[in-house]
Amino acid sequence: MSGIFLGMPVHAPRGVGALRGAEPFPVAARTALANTQLRRNLGHATATIRAKRAAVVSELDDWEELRRAGEAIKTATMTRLDEHLEQLERAFTARGGTVHWARDANEANEVVTRLVQATGEREVVKVKSMATQEIGLNEALEAVGIAAYETDLAELIVQLGHDTPSHILVPAIHRNRSEIREIFLREMAGVDPMLTDEPRMLAMAARAHLRRKFLSAKVGISGANFAVAQTGTLVVLESEGNGRMCLTLPQTLITVMGIEKLVPTWTDLEVFLQLLPRSSTGERMNPYTSTWAGRHEGDGPRDVHLVLVDNGRTATLADEIGRQVLNCIKCSACMNVCPVYERTGGHAYGSVYPGPIGAVLSPQLTGIEDNASLPYASTLCGACFDACPVRIDIPSVLVHLRAKHVEQQREDHRLPSAEALSMAAASWVMSTSTRFSAAEKASRIGRLLGARRGRITMLPPPFSGWSASRDVPLPPRESFREWWAGRGGATS
Amino acid sequence: MRIALFVTCLGDALFPDVGKATVMLLERLGHEVVFPDRQTCCGQMHVNTGYQHEALPLVRHHVEVFEPYDVVVAPSGSCVGSVRHQHAMVARRHGEERLAARAEGVGARTYELSELLVDVLGVEDVGAFFPHRVTYHPTCHSLRMLRVGDKPLRLLRNVRGIDLVELPDADQCCGFGGTFAVKNADTSTAMLADKMRNVLDTRAEVATAGDASCLMQIGGGLSRLRAGTRTLHLAEILASTEEVVA
């Protein structure tokens, strides 16, 4: 690997990129839950994509086998990731491209900034890319006076609205068309002041705006959905064709990619080209699939770079249970079926990766202490696992990360929290039936306290969150075991 | 058949009627029920809150209590899910390979109520009578961890007098999620609101499910609204007869 000793795997550094939220999930969620427009948009959009996905998935009678194939290929690739990465580097370099390695977000931003500065350009056009959002590339470029223009329609809306994306695939899922019209009127130079909120008119306005950028930009920046190690080929899937413009028109093309995006061969790629479109947009086939390897005389960009980013991935790979999360192909099926995401939207997760995948990926990339509330942002209902095209067992990883969080606090010798104390107490009580039945009797005091006509309507903190919206059943006069004993039933 | 009842801690302390109904039902069908009275709790709440270390003694205790029995039933999809899918994992995390193997054995012999009735005992018509309008919520762990499928519905369809109505968006989570309901109370309530709207849209008198915990969530919300729809565990409906109505 270019002979650099990488040392101990590091987490994604603080102070750069978009992996950490300003508020813990329950607090951030409150804002979203109160936004009725957002709730309506999200409910409508996720239900529509869910139905589309379900329909195209049910067309294939070998869908389960495809999922298993996807899981197997990704798992096998991860166990030999180092070899595959070196193979990719050799193949990409042999075809005239240049490979750069970046340990974290800062290094990646430095590499890209240096490459853009070397061209002397002050503007770049971008293909929708999660990796560049993760590392905060636009901000890093802006800091040295380089403007990065997003060209994916939804990303453009987000960028012009000085906003952050809330969904992997539909970044502006939280906006409706009248809001989009307002953003365009306010932010788009030279837009027709008579612009209506008709989708076609909005698309036309965006197209005119973007076309000017495509034709003038000399540098393009992209991410990659996949990289085929065997041939050094990079693959981008998109549905507008704007990405293809960015990939072909500029003279310099810089691709920023997480090291986990590899597949060994084209035969492996075929599996994912079936899994991804059906899972993400609910389409049978992806509209625009661009592939390129290195440089071609007289055709496309003359200078082609690939920046391979770690940013916490090697650290994730070191966790036996957590590493399966790196198999993710960012299809967003898990968020579309997630009942929590459907109500809170993406911003509450505080990271560029929202929904169930965000809840298991962000804490692993940053280290759990920086995203400690995310693994708890789930009821463990399991809908995500069923939808995931590469069978990532998200509920099990959530449970594992919760345990890791508790174990880490214990190791750090922090003072036990009220929760830790009550869990220890409950464990002590419940590990013998004598203590348990004594506790049952004690809980019947609840019948005297706070009970109003057969229900309890108020509990003290930390349980007040429950009783704010739900009554509590009154402890019965007689527990089951008392009834059983009274009946003289068999106990062995 | 001799069947050991794991009544669950919630069932023992807060919802004894669920356990009583399970006993009545199985005895009516001609089976012998045993209640190993040293039983306590499966430890699911500990595991799902991150306290696997504290869950370990509960796992060991549960395995010791239930190991002697060939068939164990629990009227809770989520506790059976914990016994079947979490116990061995907790043991392994603490390097207790032997305990893990024993836990797997107990897990394989532990059934959720509808599984026991349909798969083990081979009955779909339990001879129940329940003359009310009922809607069924398939709880997440029954649905996705245990894959009980339509077994509970098959049992309900055979209940005489019942007016069984389909719950819209039935497979959507009710928002309980154990400590989620407290840690993320606002989001939990938002999910519950949609579940209650769907329940009320059916105009059912009774919402039923195979898990007392989810029913505590749905029932707690309906009671707060004085909605006029009550919750009953599946076991209570199946135990109901012309002589003893739930």
Ligand code: SF4
């Ligand atoms: S975790 Fe699975 S379902 Fe979610 S985005 Fe990744 S691949 Fe898709």
